[in-house]
Amino acid sequence: MDIHTDEDHDIERIARTTKVVAMVGLSPNEDRPSWGVARYLQACGMRVIPVNPGQAGHTILGETVYADLAAIPKDAGVQMVDVFRRSDAVAAIVDQALAELPDLQVIWTQLGVRDDAAADRARARGVSVIQDRCPKIEFPRFL
Template sequence: MPSNLAERIDDDELVDRQIAGIAREINVVAMVGLSPNQDRPSWGVARYLQSQGIRVIPVNPGHAGKSILDELVYADLSSIPADAGVEMVDIFRRSEAVRSIVDEAVAKLSDLRVIWTQLDVRDDEAAALARGRGITVIQDRCPKIEFPRFL
């Protein structure tokens, strides 16, 4: 087996172990870019996470102060109360926005354990920064797709 294929298999196994732990252990997720529109993928993912007993805190500056899925919407991660216990930030924004979100999350969320970017969203430099701080990073995946494999 070529070494690059072996490395990919090892990486996939590591990511699966990480996702399994996240699926079983995370209780509070801040979802950046959560839409109030039920037809949007972010709404469906948030609803799924709620159905699994996970609290989803919406972050969307265009809807701050309103409610999505019975949760108050915050303008940004810094606005979320410190005692909310956000363990994971799920990013439903374009790749170009990831770095500033990761910077804010790392600086403001004391319980942060996971940065998750949705399908087709990745920023390897931001991921390296977060990993350097001991934060697990999952990129270009969807928890609504991944979690059922482990629950």
């Protein structure tokens, strides 16, 4: 069975094994969905590294914010990139993640966000892809 065709199996594996997430588009505003998802992931024991060029150098939820994925230290161990950006930004984010994150295992795009061509590029490199879903909604089924 191709693991990429069994999305629930992928989501369960991701929920149980992911320890470090880079969240692209994480807002410092507690009222924004990205903040709530990041806080939930932290409550699940995951480290969430914020990526937001407008907040670079500040902190969100106790973590230093980076301008982009390339700025995150290579030894940070980022396994998953969670994308809180519009669909038209996904391709560049995926390409940068593939080039810059040696421990990358998962690309996750939030509700309403997808880029099938970028997803295909990531899968061709052995990276799991979940699109148009939210880990805060999906993970409780498995944790």
